[in-house]
Amino acid sequence: MSGVLRRLATGVAGILFSTIAIFLLLRALPGDVATARLGTDATPEALAELRREYGFDRPLVVQYFDWLADAARGDLGRSLLSGTSVTDDVLDRLDVTLPLIAASTALSIVVASAVGRRTALQRRHRRTVATMTLTQLGLAVPTFVVAIVLIMLFAVRLNVLPAGGFPVDGWSAIGASLRSLVLPTAALAASQTAMLARFARSSALDFASSDAFRTARAAGRSRHAALLSGRRLVVAPVLTVASLQVATLVTGAVVVESVFALPGLGSMLVRDIANRDYPKVQSVLLVVVLMVFALRAVVxxxxxxxxxRRSE
Amino acid sequence: MIARKNIVAVVVAALGIGAIATACAPAENADTITLGFTLEPVSLDISGTAGQAIPQVLLDNVYEGLVRVDDEGGIVPALAESYDVSDDGLTYNFALRDAKFHDGQPLVADDVVWSLSRMLDDKSTAVLPTQLAQFARVESVTADGSGRVQLTLSERDNDLLYNLTQRGGVIFKKDTANFATSANGTGPFVLAKWDKGSSITLERFDGYWGRRADTQTVVFRYFTDAAALSNALLAGDIDVMTTVQSPESLSAYETRDDLRVQSGSTNCEVTLGMNNSRAPFNDVRVRTAVRQALDKDALIDAAWAGYGTRIGSFVPPTDPWFEDLTDIAPYDPATARELLADAGVAPGTEVTLDVPPINYATNSSEFIAAALSEVGLSVEITPVSWEEWLDRVFTKADYDLTIVCHIERNDMAIYANPDYYFRFDNAEYQGLISSAASAADSDARNENLRKAARLLSEQSASDWLWLIPNLQVAARDVTGVPRNSVGDSYYAARLERV
Structure with a gap:
């Protein structure tokens, strides 16, 4: 019980710290939303007036606590530029980003675990060497290169999948939605899979040198069966690393969404940051932070x- | 063995998704034309939010003004059937058409009075300061009850008609409150859907007063990544790539027989800004030396694949007051060196060149640095973000040299503002610009602007590297693609698949 409480306390402290960091970092950026809205030739008086309307002339501490209080009540505010509700915008964009991240995470965990187990059993086999070289390559090649190669091959040359975009009707056009996420999922999963495969392999190798493995072998099980008896222990570290990597996946999604012209959370963040739409950006980031913390808790x-053994 | 089964399962699943995907391939729709752009609007508020992306999709397509700019840059009637101007230039009379808004309400004179009066409250933050400034000479907007609207001016304004064609001149239904997320206009298209982060869909408005749009549905699709835009065109996902960001990539499209490259004119002068208030560029000899050190033809070849047009001042060839001034300060490094010596600039004097993250600037910065070092200026290239550029270079004028494209039409007045980041402060120039604005007729105004352009070039207030061409790539079966980009809108009503 105390373990749960400790985790909860760490989580809350982490989230509070994130809110302060987000709030201050955004305000340290040069430029502001008043200029984005009124244009570069706006007079200082007009800019000052608009900033006053936005409430930017109030002390930072007041602005921070107002935001926090609203967020705690579930009110994420409105975009200063489009006037739309941030909650609606986020939900709208999660339609794309959530399936994208979930699918590529699932894909990479499944493939990586399988690859890890196989390569651990056949240590010196040339297939193993080839696979591990491939994972090294997967780690080295940046996501956007993978994305562009996939587009050139499957969209431009073979013309079997769209080069990008997401259907205007969203998930009600389920076939088109799935089609549009195939290449982005593969691109986002590529480096993730490569990295997780290396963890899965070393975790499988660890287990293969454990007493449990030897006992299973001594009881007459095959190497495969013996390794499978420890699959929970092999998968656990992979899951942990994957959960730590989710924040990275959000960053990766920024790249993938941009290359595939997907209306996701990542591409929205980049644009809103460029426009200095602070109230929106800080609320969106808060949602991302909450999601990452929630996921860690689940993992x-x-x-x-x-x-x-962990819960003892 | 289970491991192998896992892999098999994954492969089967992947194939399954692929099969669904292929089975649901959308058929090409003859009634839909899709255009690819790089910049998405942040809001639909055409009069209150800056950025060219908003008028690009909404102006002339969804919203209309009393008058409109056609593809050649001429002013033609739109919601006004006709208009007349009094001899003293102080009274404009517009006769309105029988038009309807998209929500079915008829256009009445009160709508025009309400819409244009928004431009007259100079304290308003709901309207862009640029628009307020454009209508600063308008005293009143009144209706006489017979479908006519009168604008009364405090002094003559030769730019008024043009300004009425732009976003400030848009006519809304009276008492419209939501500008940011909806649009009730009178134009040939209804705003059907804004899928944020992805596209804006326009549908033909069947109640349009004039010639109806040639295509039922036009989709403006937005790509933050230029490569994504290009791939979408190559894969056939879009019909027109409305902007070619890197001209060196054109060869990839020229070899395809289903695509054609189209080149037109723009108002975008790539300008090498020099800080006229800071040594050594406060000396006209130094500024002229910089211009004479640069071989523009070679620069255009190197930076823009040879597609640009040379200009000798801050005027595009489509303006009536254009005059070829490329013989002022021609390429001549020897003279440049002498001028620098005359001005007492020691060889190796260090200057910085602030380069914003856009390809015409990054593509030309190395060339410029190399050419200037040939004549004795040591250039340090500093890449800057747009935010830093706006803050430090544009707003505070804390820079030596910078490169940016000035896209506004009819923008010679920026050099008449001594606080503008060029910090060019020349009383004669300011006089010419103000005489042009209040000239009695267009000939007199053109004459003043012609003189001003020449003076600007003789003073080497900046250097003008080239005029960006309006390059587009379109599917061969699509016609009606606007050639030039001289107004703020991308007129989509004549697009058609043949």
Whole structure:
């Protein structure tokens, strides 16, 4: 019980710290939303008036706590430029980003675990060497290069999948939606899979040199079967790393969404930051932080179940 | 063995998704034309939010003014059937057409009075300061009850008709409150859907007063990444790439027989800004030396694949007061060196060149630095973000040299403002610009602007590197693609698949 409380306290402290960092970092950027809205030839008086309307003339501390109080009540505010509700905008964009991140995470965990187990069993086989070289390559090649190669091959040359975009009707056009996410998912999963495969392999190798493995072998199980008996222990570290990587995936999504012209959370953030739409950006970032913390909690819980030793 | 099964399962799943995907491939729709752009509007508020992306999609397509700019840059009637101007230039009379708004309400004179009166409250933050300034000479907007509207001016304003064609001249339904997320206009297209981050869909308005749009649906699709835009065109996802960001990539399209490259004119003068208030560029000899050190033809070849037009001052060839001034300060490094010596600039004097992150600037910065070092100026290239550029270079004029494209039409007045980042302060120039604005007829105004352009070039207030061409790539079966980009709108009503 105290473990749960400790985790909860760390989580809350982490989130509070994030809000302060987000709030201050955004305001340290040069330029502001008043200039973005009124244009570069706006008079200083007009800019000052608009800033006053936006409430930017109030002390930072007041602005910060107002934001926090609103957010705590579930009110994420409105975009200063489009006037739309941030909650609506975020939900709208999660339609694309959530499936994208979930699918590529799932894909990379499944493929990486399989690759890890196989390569651990056949240490010196040339297929293993080839696979591990491939993972090295997967780590080295940047996501946008993978994305462009996939587009050139499947969209431009073979013309079997769209080069980018997401259907205007969203998920009600399910076939078109799935089609439009195939290449982005593959591109986003590529480096993730490569990295997780290396973790899965070393985790499988660890297990293969453990007493449990030797005992299973001694009981007459095949190497495959013996390794499978420890699959929970092999998967747990992979899950942990994958959960740590989710924040990175959001960054990766920025790149992938841009290359594939997807209306996702990442591309929205980049644009709003460029326009200095602070109230919106800080609320969106807060949502991302909350999602990452929530996911960590879920993975921690899952790991507790996978590896009973942890919860003792 | 299970491991192998896992891999097989993944492959099967992937193939399954692929099969669904292929089965649902959308058929090409003959009634829909899709255009690719790079900049998406941040809001639909055409009169209150800056940025060219808003008028590009909304002006003349969804919203209309009393008058409109056609593709050649001429002013033609729109919501006004006709208009007349009094001899003293102080009274404009517009006769309105029988037009309808998209919500079905008829256009009445009160709508025009309400819309244009918004431009007259100079304290308003709901309207862009640029628009307020454009209508500063308008005293009143009144209706006489017979479908006519009268604008009364405090002094003559030769730019008024043009300004009425732009975003400030848009006519809204009286008492419109939501500008940011909806648009009730009178134009040939209804705003059907804004899929934020992705596209804006326009549908033909069947109640349009004039010739209806040639295509049922036009989609403006937005790509933050230029490569994504290009790939979408190559894959056939879009019909027109409305802007070619890197001309060196044109060869990829020229070899395709289903695509054609189209080149037109723009108002975008790539300008090498020199800080006229800071040594050594406060000396006209130094500024002229910089211009004479640069071989523009070679620069255009190097930076823009040879597609640009040389200009000798701050005027595009489509303006009536254009005059070829490329013989002022021609390429001549020897003279440049002498001028620098005369001005007492020691060889190796260090200056910085602030380069914003856009390809015409980054593509030409190395060339410029090399050419200037040939004549004895040591140039340090400093890449800057747009935010820093706006703050430090544009607003505070804390810079030596910079490169940026000035796209506004009819923008010679920026050099008449001594606080503008060029810091060019010349009483004679300011006099010419103000005489042009109040000249009795267009000939007199053109004459003043012609003189001003020449003076600007003789004073080497900046250097003008080249005029950006309006390069587009379109599917061969699509016609009606606007050639030039001289107004703020991208007129989509004549687009058609043949």
């Amino acid at each position: 921690n819980f899952a790991n507790d179940r996978l590896d009973p």
